[in-house]
Amino acid sequence: MSENPREEIVKWRLGDSNFSLFFLLKILNRHCSDWTFGEDVRTLTKIPEVSWISEGKGFSSKIYSVKLFLEDNKEYEFCVKIPSAFHLEASIIAATENMTEEQLEEERQKARKMIAQAHSREVNFYKFSSKISPGFLKIPKFIYGRDWTKDQEGILMMEDFSKICKKEFVPRNPFTKSQVLSLIEEIAKIQIASITKENLVEDFPILENTVISMSKYAHLSSEILLSRNLDFFTEEIAEKILDLSRPSTLAYLLSYTTEELAPVLVHSAIWPGNVLWASESKVTSSQSSEVTLPPESEAPLVSIVDWQGCFVGSPTADLAALLAISVTGQERRLQEDEYIQHFVTVFNNLRNQSSEKGKIPILDFEIVKENYGKSLLYSxxxxxxxxxxxxxxxIPEDPQTMGTMTQRLKFLIEDIFN
Structure with missing residues (x-):
């Protein structure tokens, strides 16, 4: 350390939070099974190395990768997610032209409340996931979490995958077929893990604020799209979208099930930014054994992250969003039935392997496909x-064509309304 290492340790804080090294070591020692170095900060050989991995990307939190340096050249890495209204407040300030100071403060409080609810939801998810067999779900290992209140900062500590995963992603780039199949398998596993959980609906209800915000943004976005004079987004289509965007209708579409389909835990945002793929053909984590792939194979799925928006709802919600948003329109049309059948097959196989299979329904392709059609409306x-x-x-592939996401919307509008 420096000439005065003790002073550095005492002053050190994670990012712009109040979390000290003393706090982090105490949490690791009390809550992390593979941390064996105690709580004494003198076991550290220098100040931690910290990377702000969500810089420029985080909407409601700041995410840090923290590396601790210990005696005998040992290192230990973990991830810390701290809820923050930084980006939302910046957006509010940018729109303050016609706001009074009282209105501005009211909007800030609403933003903080929404972020606090989302953070609490994610903490509850990781507490739930920690009771599932290790390695069953491809998610970070949970270490510790606490809510964000007026009296304390919120925090979520978990396994760090940042060093073994691809650093860059382009949301408009579609998933490949093998990636879609991998994600469908993970969706099925999430559902199997949650479907028999007691008090599932009570613990993960659809957040009213989420539905109201979606309704508001849907109305504004529809007006903007209509003003672009797209040949497929007519006034008639805009009216149908507005009807679907009523808060009560959105809640219905998110939670729609039948007697044959039980409500399950829904991630709600399985898109490229929330999916981590290995950066190399060889990957090891604390949850999985080392996997070596032939050179021509795609990197394996490492983890699905960002569970702030999870809720109990329709078993086809994640499947529909995945295919509608992160797959090209042509691919979705050609492979839709195959993807739905893959989901049904994986789910039923997992059900048959479950010790609680008597509580889990057997899925039928036609029923799932019908339910999927409802979920596409929300997507x-x-x-x-x-x-x-x-x-x-x-961004369009060339100046003469519409944007890549707009092209997907064109196919989707044609399919769901025609």
């Missing part, structure tokens, strides 16, 4: 909002 609304709010994700 169309999500895609409209993405196109308007993330213009860099909708």
């Amino acid at each position: 169309a609304i999500e895609l409209i909002i993405i196109i308007v709010t993330n213009p860099l994700d909708d």
Whole structure:
């Protein structure tokens, strides 16, 4: 350390938070099974190395990769996610032209409340996931989490995959077929893990704020799309979208099930930014054994992250969003039945292997496909909002064509309304 290492340790804080090394070591010692170095900061040989891995990307949190340096040249890495209204407040300030100071403060409080709810939801998910057999789900190993309140900072500590995963992603680039199949398998596993959980609906209800925000953004985005004079987005289509965007209708579409389909845990945002793929053909994590792939194989799925928006709802919600938003329109049309059948097959196989299979329904392709059609309606609304709010994700391949995401919307509108 420096000439005065003790002073550095005492002053050190993670990012712009109040979390000290003393706090982090205490949490690791009390909650992390593979941490064996105790709570004494004198076991550290220098100040931690910290990377702000969500810089420029995090909407409601700041995510850090933390590396601790220990005696005998040992290192230990973990990930810390701290809820933050930094980006939302910046957006609010940018729109303050016609706001009074009181209105501005009211909007800030609403933003903080929404972020606190989302953070609490993610903490609850990881607490739930920690009771599932290790390695069953491809998610980070949970270490510790606590809520964000007026009296304390929120925090979520978990396994760090940042060093073994691809650093860059382009949301408009579609998933390949093998990637889609891998993600469908993971969706089925999430559902099997959650479907028999007691109090599932009570623990993970659809957040009212989420539905209201979606309705608001859907109305604004539809108006903007209509003003672009797209040949497929007519006034008639815009009216149908507005009807679907009523809060009560959105809640219905998100939670729609039948007697043959039980409600399950839904991630709600399985898109490229929330999916981690290995950066090399060989990957090892604390949850999985080392896997070596032939050179021509695609990198394996490492983890699905960002569970702030998870809720109990329709078993086809994640499947529909995955195919509508992160697959080209042509690919979805050609492979849709195959993807749905893959989901049904994987789910039923996992059900048959479960010790609680008597509580889990057997899925039928036709019933799932019908339910999937309802979920596509909500996915169309999500895609409209993405196109308007993330213009860099909708860059056309050449000046003569519409944007890549707009092309997917065109196919989707044709399919769900025609």
